[in-house]
Amino acid sequence: MSAIAPTSPRTGGTFLRRNAIWWVALLFVLLLPQVARSGTSIAVLNQMCIMVIFSLSYNMLLGQGGMLSFGHAVYFGLGGYFTIHLMKMASGGFFMPLPLVPLAGGLAGLLFGLLFGSFSTNRAGTVFAMISLGIGEMIAASSLIFVKFSGGEEGITADRTDLTSLFGIRFRSEVDVYYLIAAWMVLSAWLMYRFSRTPVGRMANAVRDNPERAEFVGYSQKHVRLLSFMGAGFFAGIAGGLFAVNYEIVTEETVNLVSSGTVLLQAYIGGVGFFAGPIVGAIVYTLLQTLLSNYTEIWAFYVGLIFVATVMYAPTGLTGIIMMHLPIYRAGKLRSLALPYLRIGVPALCCTIGVIGLLELLHFLSVRAVGQSTKRLFWLTLNVEQPFAWIIFSVLAVGGFLVARRVAPSVLAAWEAASLHAFGGRAR
Amino acid sequence: MTAAIELVDLRKSFGSTEIIRGVNLEVGEGERHAVIGPNGAGKSTLYNLITAKYVPTAGRIRLRGQDITARKPYEINRMGLSRSFQVTNIFPRMSVFENVRCGALWAMNYRYSFWQDVDRLDDVNERSLQILNDIGMVPRADVPAGVLSYAEQRALEIGITIAGGANVVLLDEPTAGMNRSETDQTVELVRRITENKTLIMVEHDMSVVFGLADRISVLVYGEIIASGPPDEIRGNPAVREAYLGAEAD
Numbered sequence: 001m002s003a004i005a006p007t008s009p010r011t012g013g014t015f016l017r018r019n020a021i022w023w024v025a026l027l028f029v030l031l032l033p034q035v036a037r038s039g040t041s042i043a044v045l046n047q048m049c050i051m052v053i054f055s056l057s058y059n060m061l062l063g064q065g066g067m068l069s070f071g072h073a074v075y076f077g078l079g080g081y082f083t084i085h086l087m088k089m090a091s092g093g094f095f096m097p098l099p100l101v102p103l104a105g106g107l108a109g110l111l112f113g114l115l116f117g118s119f120s121t122n123r124a125g126t127v128f129a130m131i132s133l134g135i136g137e138m139i140a141a142s143s144l145i146f147v148k149f150s151g152g153e154e155g156i157t158a159d160r161t162d163l164t165s166l167f168g169i170r171f172r173s174e175v176d177v178y179y180l181i182a183a184w185m186v187l188s189a190w191l192m193y194r195f196s197r198t199p200v201g202r203m204a205n206a207v208r209d210n211p212e213r214a215e216f217v218g219y220s221q222k223h224v225r226l227l228s229f230m231g232a233g234f235f236a237g238i239a240g241g242l243f244a245v246n247y248e249i250v251t252e253e254t255v256n257l258v259s260s261g262t263v264l265l266q267a268y269i270g271g272v273g274f275f276a277g278p279i280v281g282a283i284v285y286t287l288l289q290t291l292l293s294n295y296t297e298i299w300a301f302y303v304g305l306i307f308v309a310t311v312m313y314a315p316t317g318l319t320g321i322i323m324m325h326l327p328i329y330r331a332g333k334l335r336s337l338a339l340p341y342l343r344i345g346v347p348a349l350c351c352t353i354g355v356i357g358l359l360e361l362l363h364f365l366s367v368r369a370v371g372q373s374t375k376r377l378f379w380l381t382l383n384v385e386q387p388f389a390w391i392i393f394s395v396l397a398v399g400g401f402l403v404a405r406r407v408a409p410s411v412l413a414a415w416e417a418a419s420l421h422a423f424g425g426r427a428r
Numbered sequence: 429m430t431a432a433i434e435l436v437d438l439r440k441s442f443g444s445t446e447i448i449r450g451v452n453l454e455v456g457e458g459e460r461h462a463v464i465g466p467n468g469a470g471k472s473t474l475y476n477l478i479t480a481k482y483v484p485t486a487g488r489i490r491l492r493g494q495d496i497t498a499r500k501p502y503e504i505n506r507m508g509l510s511r512s513f514q515v516t517n518i519f520p521r522m523s524v525f526e527n528v529r530c531g532a533l534w535a536m537n538y539r540y541s542f543w544q545d546v547d548r549l550d551d552v553n554e555r556s557l558q559i560l561n562d563i564g565m566v567p568r569a570d571v572p573a574g575v576l577s578y579a580e581q582r583a584l585e586i587g588i589t590i591a592g593g594a595n596v597v598l599l600d601e602p603t604a605g606m607n608r609s610e611t612d613q614t615v616e617l618v619r620r621i622t623e624n625k626t627l628i629m630v631e632h633d634m635s636v637v638f639g640l641a642d643r644i645s646v647l648v649y650g651e652i653i654a655s656g657p658p659d660e661i662r663g664n665p666a667v668r669e670a671y672l673g674a675e676a677d
Contacts, residue, residue, distance in 0.1 A: 199538040209519035215501035218534030
């Protein structure tokens with residue numbers, strides 16, 4: 001025990017190493033559009049960056065503040081609307097460089113955060129969740145009622161190239177826009193990280209863990225939550241503003257409950273217990289949405305399945321799974337897990353293929369044209385009217401599941417042994 | 429001289445049942461005062477009244493002459509009163525060091541700062557380390573508080589309570605559920621950290637308070653039946669009958 005050195009508050013020794021991953025990430029952000037040059041991949045990257053900011057802002061509520069919001073898109077969407085209105089006004093001629101317009105979204109998010117937060121942050125838990133849902137529904141409905149502001153179903157459009165050019169850049173190309181969005185993403189992520197390390201940021205964790213105790217070290221739980229809430233609103237508004245810049249249109253879809261659900265899914269799949277979790281979640285979700293939708297119409301169903309699986313089997317999210325393996329990797333014990341993981345990976349893959357097959361066949365049955373009886377799936381042509389494909393997929397799904405469940409305890413034991421070893425090695 | 433804590437005809441009813449039935453109590457500055465009483469006497473209710481968890485039905489509570497009746501917990505804390513909880517009450521997902529640091533932030537004037545890096549607040553971090561040292565938990569600084577043993581969590585709870593430097597400290601059964609040696613250690617810790625401070629503690633275990641308290645009040649059925657130095661309390665026949673009689677064999 002005594003081998004562990006007393007904590008140095010600054011933990012300076014690991015400073016460089018701890019930040020190395022962020023420098024690598026930054027390099028990635030800078031170089032990616034040079035590698036993935038096609039228009040579609042830039043479009044995906046832009047969406048990804050916007051979602052990263054949005055998800056990180058959501059985690060200021062859920063992961064760091066313990067507030068489960070079902071209406072965070074309110075601040076994203078309103079940020080988008082205010083930004084697009086500013087863009088429209090600015091195209092009339094007054095000086096307003098495009099890189100600054102997302103700030104209008106941020107301010108809108110901040111102010112609406114103050115407005116709605118002022119009565120919803122008294123308590124966390126169910127009350128907060130219900131109020132957030134109510135506000136979400138209210139604003140989504142309003143966006144179809146106050147047509148002058150929201151443009152109704154068509155939304156509001158603007159042309160970003162009409163705005164004042166800055167150093168001759170008019171943001172005509174997608175790549176220019178990418179760098180604008182990426183710069184905002186890096187700045188926002190950095191600021192949100194810094195926020196989590198300030199007195200209020202730490203007390204947000206404390207209030208999340210134990211509001212009663214936090215009050216008895218001098219902090220009003222409401223005020224601490226409200227500050228986090230406003231910060232989350234601000235950055236969601238920035239993300240919404242970037243959405244307006246990128247797509248040049250803002251509709252009801254940005255502000256509705258589906259959008260609120262999406263950001264929850266992203267943050268949760270990535271892992272709300274870690275600062276980087278929502279980043280991972282936003283990247284994975286955007287990839288699923290854009291790539292998967294090229295191959296299947298029911299991609300959203302799969303995302304739902306992944307979400308349920310995450311909640312049930314990996315509540316710490318993808319980042320949590322990675323973090324579980326970090327000490328094992330450091331101890332050089334990762335290889336000892338290869339065989340156990342293969343043992344569960346193969347049946348799990350079989351199960352996945354089986355489930356996908358069944359779902360796709362079912363979907364095909366419900367949408368096929370009259371007389372159509374074959375579907376191409378997994379590079380095979382399958383006849384849905386013959387039982388063969390159905391039997392094969394059912395066997396794969398059920399068999400894979402049963403085998404995976406059977407070997408799961410031994411795999412878990414292997415992981416525990418490896419991580420015990422890793423921690424034992426570190427203590428020495 | 430104004431008392432550190434003054435209770436004036438304090439009453440609390442739940443429905444038609446009056447649990448605290450007119451308590452008058454004055455605790456002087458720098459005094460270690462213990463409130464003891466048999467189970468069901470209303471000790472916890474009294475404690476929760478002073479610390480603003482419950483709102484009294486009638487009566488006043490004054491902290492150094494200032495009325496704090498029905499103030500919010502965080503306001504009372506900012507006025508210099510700090511409390512522990514009987515059920516262990518820490519921030520389980522934060523490290524031990526961070527738990528203590530949370531206790532120090534407001535009192536050291538960092539309040540709702542969202543522009544300063546906590547790791548660079550040298551005064552707070554030094555104080556927190558000092559507190560960890562006082563409660564003997566420096567080696568456990570980086571451990572998540574939720575995985576500490578019960579006795580360790582109780583010690584940490586006291587650490588959070590004193591981290592803000594409050595002058596009036598309230599402890600709710602700090603030794604509850606501890607074995608003999610843990611109890612002795614905790615009593616020693618409480619004695620050390622309440623040097624030059626006002627301490628009010630609610631305690632069931634008599635042996636704990638006789639060595640520690642300057643004065644003892646005995647609460648029976650929501651009323652204080654005796655109040656005085658330990659020796660006087662020990663010799664008081666009413667106390668013996670109401671309380672000690674049940675335990676002394």
